[in-house]
Amino acid sequence: MTYSTTLIKKLKLLNFFFASLRRIIMNKIAIIIPSRLEAVRLPNKPLKLINNKEMILHVYEAAKKTNLGEVYVATPDQKIIDLVNANGGTAIQTSLDHKTGTDRVYEVFKNQLKSLPRVIVNLQGDMPNINPKAITDLISYMNEGRCEIGTLASSFTSDKEILEENNVKVALNEELKNNQFGQAIDFFRKEEKIYKYFYHHIGIYAFTNKALVRYVSLKRSKLELERKLEQMRALENSMTIHVGYINSSPLSVDTKNDLTEIRKIMEKNG
Numbered sequence: 001m002t003y004s005t006t007l008i009k010k011l012k013l014l015n016f017f018f019a020s021l022r023r024i025i026m027n028k029i030a031i032i033i034p035s036r037l038e039a040v041r042l043p044n045k046p047l048k049l050i051n052n053k054e055m056i057l058h059v060y061e062a063a064k065k066t067n068l069g070e071v072y073v074a075t076p077d078q079k080i081i082d083l084v085n086a087n088g089g090t091a092i093q094t095s096l097d098h099k100t101g102t103d104r105v106y107e108v109f110k111n112q113l114k115s116l117p118r119v120i121v122n123l124q125g126d127m128p129n130i131n132p133k134a135i136t137d138l139i140s141y142m143n144e145g146r147c148e149i150g151t152l153a154s155s156f157t158s159d160k161e162i163l164e165e166n167n168v169k170v171a172l173n174e175e176l177k178n179n180q181f182g183q184a185i186d187f188f189r190k191e192e193k194i195y196k197y198f199y200h201h202i203g204i205y206a207f208t209n210k211a212l213v214r215y216v217s218l219k220r221s222k223l224e225l226e227r228k229l230e231q232m233r234a235l236e237n238s239m240t241i242h243v244g245y246i247n248s249s250p251l252s253v254d255t256k257n258d259l260t261e262i263r264k265i266m267e268k269n270g
Helices: 002-026 055-064 079-085 101-111 132-142 159-163 211-219 222-227 231-235 256-268
Strands: 031-032 070-075 089-094 117-122 149-154 168-170 180-190 197-208 241-245
Touching: 002 117, 031 055, 031 079, 031 101, 055 070, 055 079, 055 132, 070 079, 070 101, 079 089, 101 117, 101 211, 117 132, 117 211, 132 149, 132 197, 168 256, 180 197, 180 231, 197 211, 222 231, 231 241
Parallel strands: 031 070, 031 117, 070 089, 149 241
Antiparallel strands: 117 197, 149 197, 168 180, 168 197, 180 241
């Protein structure tokens, strides 16, 4: 009788332990950086040197500085895997067949992470000067459970920036202020005169796990394909995207000119 009672107590403790462990895992944050070498406008972009360090390593280190969750690079390219792993990071090989970076993020979420993280951050690998605090602020907002997808934006500093089609715009029905979030109503590349409030979109997305699963199950939408903007798939399927305002504006490196500019900025800032 004593033996059975002791065994039952041990089993209960063991069940409690595994239940607690599962809750911890379920609350985990995963920051996943999709990256590939075959960029059309700037081939081998992740390996371009900035301050004697490859671009992908700058992004990875910014994500690690948040101290929130695990950070992974998702890539089909062995050169990126070798580089990240050699510098103490974690890179995971993904399929060559993905149409979007979010599909690559989902592969890691589903296969390596067993669909357990509660919030998944898709951090673009071409923003080497992103402020870790921006990532932290976005994750903090996602923890409040107010939307399916969260992202960030900043103000434009010139008309030239607005006219540049590589600079993606996000429109809202209200003015955004520092550390505030509002709901996105449209994303576009060319200037749209119909919107009073639009901002410089920053390439980072945070998904709830349910939202990520739903997003990748949807067919690529009409405007997604026309504008070459993944986020339009979510909007066209009535998914809620909230946008947070930040003062800094990390430069997304898409062209040789962008690379020259980011090198100047980061060399100046040390």
